[in-house]
Amino acid sequence: MSKIDNILAILWMLNSGEKITAKQISEKLEMNIRTVYRYIDTLSTSGVPIISDTGHNGGYTLLNNFIEAPLFFDFEEQTSLFHAAVFAEEAGYYGGEALNRAISKLSKYSNQEQEAKINQHFNSLEVIRRFNSLSIAGFLNELELSVADGYSVKIHYDKSGEQQLKFRLVDPYRIIYWNNKWYVIGFCHLRNEIRSFRVDRIESLMPTENKFEQPENFSASDFFKKNLLPTIEDKEEITPLIINGGYRALEDICQHWFLGHYLQERSSDQAIFLLEKGILHTYIPYLLLPYGKSIQVIEPISLKKRLVEVLSDLINFHQK
Amino acid sequence: MSKIDNILAILWMLNSGEKITAKQISEKLEMNIRTVYRYIDTLSTSGVPIISDTGHNGGYTLLNNFIEAPLFFDFEEQTSLFHAAVFAEEAGYYGGEALNRAISKLSKYSNQEQEAKINQHFNSLEVIRRFNSLSIAGFLNELELSVADGYSVKIHYDKSGEQQLKFRLVDPYRIIYWNNKWYVIGFCHLRNEIRSFRVDRIESLMPTENKFEQPENFSASDFFKKNLLPTIEDKEEITPLIINGGYRALEDICQHWFLGHYLQERSSDQAIFLLEKGILHTYIPYLLLPYGKSIQVIEPISLKKRLVEVLSDLINFHQK
DNA sequence: AACTTCCCTGACGGTAGCTGTCAGGGAAGT
DNA sequence: ACTTCCCTGACAGCTACCGTCAGGGAAGTT
Numbered sequence: 013m014s015k016i017d018n019i020l021a022i023l024w025m026l027n028s029g030e031k032i033t034a035k036q037i038s039e040k041l042e043m044n045i046r047t048v049y050r051y052i053d054t055l056s057t058s059g060v061p062i063i064s065d066t067g068h069n070g071g072y073t074l075l076n077n078f079i080e081a082p083l084f085f086d087f088e089e090q091t092s093l094f095h096a097a098v099f100a101e102e103a104g105y106y107g108g109e110a111l112n113r114a115i116s117k118l119s120k121y122s123n124q125e126q127e128a129k130i131n132q133h134f135n136s137l138e139v140i141r142r143f144n145s146l147s148i149a150g151f152l153n154e155l156e157l158s159v160a161d162g163y164s165v166k167i168h169y170d171k172s173g174e175q176q177l178k179f180r181l182v183d184p185y186r187i188i189y190w191n192n193k194w195y196v197i198g199f200c201h202l203r204n205e206i207r208s209f210r211v212d213r214i215e216s217l218m219p220t221e222n223k224f225e226q227p228e229n230f231s232a233s234d235f236f237k238k239n240l241l242p243t244i245e246d247k248e249e250i251t252p253l254i255i256n257g258g259y260r261a262l263e264d265i266c267q268h269w270f271l272g273h274y275l276q277e278r279s280s281d282q283a284i285f286l287l288e289k290g291i292l293h294t295y296i297p298y299l300l301l302p303y304g305k306s307i308q309v310i311e312p313i314s315l316k317k318r319l320v321e322v323l324s325d326l327i328n329f330h331q332k
Numbered sequence: 333m334s335k336i337d338n339i340l341a342i343l344w345m346l347n348s349g350e351k352i353t354a355k356q357i358s359e360k361l362e363m364n365i366r367t368v369y370r371y372i373d374t375l376s377t378s379g380v381p382i383i384s385d386t387g388h389n390g391g392y393t394l395l396n397n398f399i400e401a402p403l404f405f406d407f408e409e410q411t412s413l414f415h416a417a418v419f420a421e422e423a424g425y426y427g428g429e430a431l432n433r434a435i436s437k438l439s440k441y442s443n444q445e446q447e448a449k450i451n452q453h454f455n456s457l458e459v460i461r462r463f464n465s466l467s468i469a470g471f472l473n474e475l476e477l478s479v480a481d482g483y484s485v486k487i488h489y490d491k492s493g494e495q496q497l498k499f500r501l502v503d504p505y506r507i508i509y510w511n512n513k514w515y516v517i518g519f520c521h522l523r524n525e526i527r528s529f530r531v532d533r534i535e536s537l538m539p540t541e542n543k544f545e546q547p548e549n550f551s552a553s554d555f556f557k558k559n560l561l562p563t564i565e566d567k568e569e570i571t572p573l574i575i576n577g578g579y580r581a582l583e584d585i586c587q588h589w590f591l592g593h594y595l596q597e598r599s600s601d602q603a604i605f606l607l608e609k610g611i612l613h614t615y616i617p618y619l620l621l622p623y624g625k626s627i628q629v630i631e632p633i634s635l636k637k638r639l640v641e642v643l644s645d646l647i648n649f650h651q652k
Numbered sequence: 653a654a655c656t657t658c659c660c661t662g663a664c665g666g667t668a669g670c671t672g673t674c675a676g677g678g679a680a681g682t
Numbered sequence: 683a684c685t686t687c688c689c690t691g692a693c694a695g696c697t698a699c700c701g702t703c704a705g706g707g708a709a710g711t712t
Binding site for chain 3: 015043044046047050065066067068069070
């Protein structure tokens, strides 16, 4: 960060109205504390009415909150904000309206030279959208409000694609975006436990006036990863899955959205995953099929057999 | 007078709204005119939208907007910018440093009331990262510069995972982000045509001093979609692929990263795609395998046969 | 077309200024 | 007495800044 940026940052901090110590400033801005003293001195000398208190409960305040410190971004910063907006759009971010307003404001505050430079660099990158389900931004907006303000929602969730008329009351804790899909995680009163719901499978959603308490230090990330696939009911023993293959195929499989979580070890032609036996025989065969002959299961033998079973089954099915 | 003092003094002079010349500034602040030019450049580079006119009646002014209404974002706009940064990070965006700087400025700029609100809404959403290959930000940064400034790069590209010692000179037109992968599209001098390269498969990359002309109105998106898979050499006739299945499976397959492009028509239990025959028999079988028995090929019959062939082949392979 | 007023930039040599470290001092609160 | 706070001077290293010089182009006037 340049000196100007840091000086302005100090002004913004002081302008917040709260007393702040030199140590806090030095930590926030990652500068040496001696430099903080110097900058404060510089600002004071320049006429900024800074009040400094020594001793306990000491720190700096402004005489009044009237300093107008301008906000500006250099072309790299602006370009990156514009690009970030593009990634958010690609993901189907629900706050697109506010984001467009922000971007629009930003784009009005450059002169022609700056604008040309920003465009040049902005156009270096193109983000191509993938296919998404029908717009779920409406539901996401509702959910966001409910999460932020702590209100339960009543949803009609349809997991299997078949009509069901049961509503659920859900305390939404967090919205999740993962692997090109939107989820809401929350406490489901119907099931009396924390559940995740794919937003594109919500048929209807109604806000309620039921207030709930958000749990402290809830990590949606942890919960989510633990519940990636339908839970196998009984605790089963962990077993290694050993796969041989070419460099590229292994690279792909080690970064697989599901299998990647269970990677234990790999070399240039072998990867070892640790999985529960139940998962191994129910889901893994289908996950491996698209790799064709570019990978080979070395262990467990039972999975090789299971694979052949699945394949035979499919042959019968497709010969009908 | 310290530099900061003079820089801020210039900023206030410009903020008066009147046009002012470099000479006037140098006299008022008793500085050399070369230094004035430097300070103006510093401010401009930092993002202050200064308008400069040469010749008679020349001088500096600030963009009108900036005078009347300094840049200000409300909490929704700020939250959305913060979220956008999170999506960019998830994608492995190369401009993360500049983006962090921008976000850092924004977060320091908001007052405490705004900050609490922003945090509340910011924490409503969690973006979970998928697995990515080793950091390619270095290459992406180099590529971005080469794209923006129009310089060729020399790359060593490794598509098959085997060692090859042939370099290519490439005129990079655009960086592409699609389906969680980064590509560069450009004119390949080795192949004498436009090609796309997956950035994580670039083994080495060197900037050159060879300047090239960016083509006008180049849509990387169009090119990219047309070259999604290895090109089938001869023009083959288009044929329909008819698939039956349950609602959910069909929903998934119609949004498939590849097949989605060829969707012609669908109903609640059937989808029709139009594809070239060659693609149909070489790639489609593998793309359909993960769907197991949840979908069924209705037409063409030749594909059903091909599917059975592929499955038999795989059985032999996995029984070794 | 020539001239003048303006913004602009690169290169150079010299040195001013900036930074972090170290040492020391005083005010305020427990 | 101790701790937490603001504060300052001095130093070495080195980076960035400054004024000077030279040159270029845009815009307006005569």
